[in-house]
Amino acid sequence: MLTVIISGLAIGMLYAATALVYNVMYSTSKVLSITTGHIAMLGGVFGAWFVVTLHLPWVLGLMGGMAVGAAFGWATEVLAIRRVLNRGDEHLWLLSTLALATMVQQGVALWWGTEPKPFPRLFAQDFGDGVLDQKYWLPIGIAAMMVFGLELFYRRTMYGKLFLAMSEDAFAARARGVSTDRIRVMSYMLSGALGGLAGFAAGQLTFAYFALGMTLTLNGFIALAVGGLGSNIGALIGGAALGLLNAFASYWFGGEYQQTIAVGLLMVVLLLKPEGLLGSKNVRPV
Amino acid sequence: MNNTFFVFSNKNIALALGAVLAVTLPSWVGDQYQLHLAALICVYWILIAGLNMVVGYTGQLSIGHVGLLSIGAYAFAILAGKMGWHPAAAVVAAGALGGLCGLALGLPSLRLPGFYFAMTTMAFALIVNELVLAQVDVTGGGIGLAGPVFPAPFDSPKGFYYLAAAMALVVTLLSWNIARRMWGRGLMSIRDNPVAAQTVGVPLFRVKLVVFVFSGVTAGVAGAMFASLQSYITPDTFVFELSLFFFVCIVIGGRGSILGPFLGTVILTVMPELVAPLAKLGNFFYGLLLLAVVLIVPEGIGRVFELVAERLRPRREKHEAITPDLPRLVRAIGCRR
Numbered sequence: 001m002l003t004v005i006i007s008g009l010a011i012g013m014l015y016a017a018t019a020l021v022y023n024v025m026y027s028t029s030k031v032l033s034i035t036t037g038h039i040a041m042l043g044g045v046f047g048a049w050f051v052v053t054l055h056l057p058w059v060l061g062l063m064g065g066m067a068v069g070a071a072f073g074w075a076t077e078v079l080a081i082r083r084v085l086n087r088g089d090e091h092l093w094l095l096s097t098l099a100l101a102t103m104v105q106q107g108v109a110l111w112w113g114t115e116p117k118p119f120p121r122l123f124a125q126d127f128g129d130g131v132l133d134q135k136y137w138l139p140i141g142i143a144a145m146m147v148f149g150l151e152l153f154y155r156r157t158m159y160g161k162l163f164l165a166m167s168e169d170a171f172a173a174r175a176r177g178v179s180t181d182r183i184r185v186m187s188y189m190l191s192g193a194l195g196g197l198a199g200f201a202a203g204q205l206t207f208a209y210f211a212l213g214m215t216l217t218l219n220g221f222i223a224l225a226v227g228g229l230g231s232n233i234g235a236l237i238g239g240a241a242l243g244l245l246n247a248f249a250s251y252w253f254g255g256e257y258q259q260t261i262a263v264g265l266l267m268v269v270l271l272l273k274p275e276g277l278l279g280s281k282n283v284r285p286v
Numbered sequence: 287m288n289n290t291f292f293v294f295s296n297k298n299i300a301l302a303l304g305a306v307l308a309v310t311l312p313s314w315v316g317d318q319y320q321l322h323l324a325a326l327i328c329v330y331w332i333l334i335a336g337l338n339m340v341v342g343y344t345g346q347l348s349i350g351h352v353g354l355l356s357i358g359a360y361a362f363a364i365l366a367g368k369m370g371w372h373p374a375a376a377v378v379a380a381g382a383l384g385g386l387c388g389l390a391l392g393l394p395s396l397r398l399p400g401f402y403f404a405m406t407t408m409a410f411a412l413i414v415n416e417l418v419l420a421q422v423d424v425t426g427g428g429i430g431l432a433g434p435v436f437p438a439p440f441d442s443p444k445g446f447y448y449l450a451a452a453m454a455l456v457v458t459l460l461s462w463n464i465a466r467r468m469w470g471r472g473l474m475s476i477r478d479n480p481v482a483a484q485t486v487g488v489p490l491f492r493v494k495l496v497v498f499v500f501s502g503v504t505a506g507v508a509g510a511m512f513a514s515l516q517s518y519i520t521p522d523t524f525v526f527e528l529s530l531f532f533f534v535c536i537v538i539g540g541r542g543s544i545l546g547p548f549l550g551t552v553i554l555t556v557m558p559e560l561v562a563p564l565a566k567l568g569n570f571f572y573g574l575l576l577l578a579v580v581l582i583v584p585e586g587i588g589r590v591f592e593l594v595a596e597r598l599r600p601r602r603e604k605h606e607a608i609t610p611d612l613p614r615l616v617r618a619i620g621c622r623r
Contacts (some may be wrong), residue, residue: 032401083581091400094347095537096580098404102530102573110570214526218412221405256420263409267394270402 002131004251005244010136010205012243013143014040017198018220019227019235020146024191025073026230027167028184029085034097035076037216038104039192041209043069043199044119045112048208051120058122066196073192076100077185101213108210119203135204142201143239146194147232163187167230218259222266228279237277241265308451312444321443322515327555328450329511334532334551335457335544336504339464339497341533342541345477346494347400350391350407352529353414354502358384358509359519360418363431373436377510384506385499392498396491411529418521430520433513450511457504462544464500473497474542527569534572538579540586550587 021036043065050061080096123134154160162183165173174180199212206212223242227234242262249261269276315321333355340346358380366376395406418425425431435441440449464470472493475483484490513519531554539550554572558565583589 079577079581087584091345091347092580092584094400094404096577098349098530098533099573099576099580102527102569103577106568106570106573110567214408218405218409221401225402256416259409259412259416263406263413266406266409270398271394 004247006131006136008244008247009240010139010202010243011246012223012239012241013139013236014198014202014205014216014239015219015223015242016227016236016239017139017143017146017202018195018216019224019239020143020150020232021191021195021198022220022224023230023232023235024150024163024187024194027163028170028180028187029077029081030170031081031085031093031097032221033076033081034094034101034217035072035080035104035213036191036195037218037220038101038213039069039072039195040199040202040216041108041213042072042104043196044203044206044212045108045199045208045210046196047200047203048117048119049112052118058120061120062197062200065200066193069192069194069196069199070189071192072104073188073190073195074185076192077188081184081188082181101217105210105213112208112210114210116207116209119206119208121204139198139202139205142198143236146198147236150232159183159186219262222262225266225276226269228276231276231278234276234278312447318443321447323555323559325443325447325450325515327552328447328454329508329515330532330535330555331454331548331551332450332457332511333501333505333508334535334547335454335461336501336508337532338536338544338547339461339473340501341536342539342543342547343465343470343473343477344494344497345541346396346498347404347533348407348498348501349404349526349529349533350409350411351501351505351532352524352526353407353411354384354387354391354505355509355512355528356411356414356418356521356524357387358506359433359513359524360425360431360509361506362510362513363433363519364424366434367432373434373514376434377507380510381503381507384509385503388499388502388505389495391502392495396494396498408526408529411524411526415521415524418524426520428521430518430523431513433515433517433519435514435517446515450515453507453511457507458544458548460500464497465544469493477541527572530569530572534576538575538587540588543586543588546586546588 018037018040021039022032025031025033025036046068047061047065050056050064051058056064076097080100081093084092084096121134122138125134127133152160154164162173162178165176165178166180166183166187170180173183199206219242220239223238224235225238226241227236227238242265245261245265246258250258311324312321315324333351337348337351340348361380361383362373362376365371365379366373371379391407391410395403395410398406419427421427436446436449439445465473472483472488475486475488476490476493480490516523535550535554536547537550538554539546539548554575558568558571564571579586
């Protein structure tokens with residue numbers, strides 16, 4: 001039973017981390033990018049490539065994974081967001097990020113192969129440690145650290161305050177002399193690095209697998225919508241709820257109805273409390 | 287509007303040529319496989335014509351229609367194959383079931399804003415696949431089901447092609463009928479500005495729901511035809527990428543048109559067959575195409591043709607030199623002189 005809870009929590013924290021990545025991008029651009037899950041996928045795949053294939057130490061592999069994530073975040077902003085936001089059509093960013101996500105997923109499938117490949121152990125640890133295994137604790141710890149770090153970043157640093165200013169009112173921020181384009185690029189790179197970190201940390205849980213991106217995009221979004229768009233603590237709660245629900249559902253009914261239950265949770269929350277548990281009402285883009 | 291239909295404009299001549307080509311197609315294609323492709327285009331088009339109403343006209347980005355296609359296909363395979371219904375009845379039942387599932391999906395999800403809606407429909411496609419895999423004794427699970435063939439005149443590839451083409455024609459006429467009248471204007475107004483649409487009295491949710499159910503019915507019928515055409519269906523047939531394919535066909539064809547998505551369907555189905563490297567790249571190519579279209583010509587490929595045509599044959603600006611009526615001017619000004 002403890003294993004069920006811990007494993008559910010671990011996968012839920014990966015969803016929560018993805019939801020945080022959504023939040024960082026959303027704060028400056030009001031865009032929910034479909035590439036969000038793919039960033040984490042890239043972190044995992046490139047982490048495994050750096051460590052297993054190139055035999056780098058895992059610290060370098062982690063940095064490499066984060067760098068690839070940041071580069072992909074930058075590419076997302078430049079290719080799929082910038083021109084589209086200037087055009088002002090509400091739906092176009094959905095199409096452009098979907099296109100980019102498809103390209104990345106297929107590109108990784110062609111280069112890396114369609115089989116899930118093993119992710120290296122980061123710390124020397126016995127496989128028989130059960131619930132204390134690093135593959136559970138790494139994503140949980142990383143997600144908690146990410147929430148904590150983001151709160152510090154938003155409250156204590158100048159750039160964090162600029163992010164907040166842009167999320168409150170981009171036009172007002174621009175009028176006050178904030179270079180909104182540059183801040184947006186920075187937020188995408190930051191979210192890319194965070195996504196790469198999350199994917200790397202959860203690599204032992206998910207394996208280095210090309211199709212992880214779409215799953216994470218969907219489940220991270222569910223965690224985000226449950227917890228409330230724009231709220232970091234809400235993302236943690238939503239991710240934990242989703243992960244635990246999935247784990248217990250597959251413990252009791254078998255693993256065949258994972259997606260059904262996840263979407264059921266989304267529907268129930270959206271019907272009862274459309275802005276999510278901790279979301280503010282005016283954030284919801286209706 | 288009715289009068290323009292019989293005018294021999296370039297467009298109508300092209301349409302008539304296309305119709306002749308489509309009718310005589312079985313007698314000039316090279317082999318059975320090309321005929322199969324033509325039938326596949328017709329089957330895809332049955333779905334895409336309905337989806338076009340949702341994506342192209344109403345602007346609701348549903349990326350989960352493969353789920354409805356799958357439901358129609360399995361309903362047909364189970365009813366006509368396992369339970370021995372007449373295939374025609376099974377097609378009707380598949381269409382009805384597709385419409386019902388469209389209603390069930392649309393009722394909650396059409397209330398949601400853009401990204402929420404897209405994610406819900408995508409999740410729906412995943413759920414359908416999950417359920418198909420889980421219910422082994424009904425759907426055959428991962429092993430799949432055989433798709434039954436149609437009775438006598440339609441059991442040959444040629445007969446099936448004509449059946450699919452006739453159905454595609456009916457669906458096209460239906461969607462054209464929706465698009466050209468008040469409904470079509472209402473749908474486009476929802477796409478372009480929902481608030482403005484609501485203020486002039488378009489019942490947003492009801493219109494969206496009706497169109498979505500229509501697309502569900504066409505997806506169900508297309509699924510039935512698809513099952514019969516492919517002759518064997520497994521959950522692997524209905525991958526999410528197929529959904530993306532439908533979606534890309536509409537977007538590159540141009541939103542708010544019927545001919546554009548049809549050409550998109552034909553081109554995107556035929557192109558990977560003609561150019562072998564594209565087939566290997568598969569979805570990468572679709573993604574690239576979608577990105578290019580969205581960034582460069584969001585109005586669709588049709589717009590490119592218009593631009594090129596305008597470049598080749600610039601529209602003549604009417605030159606009317608305005609010669610001042612001097613004596614009158616003099617009279618008007620010159621009275622003081």
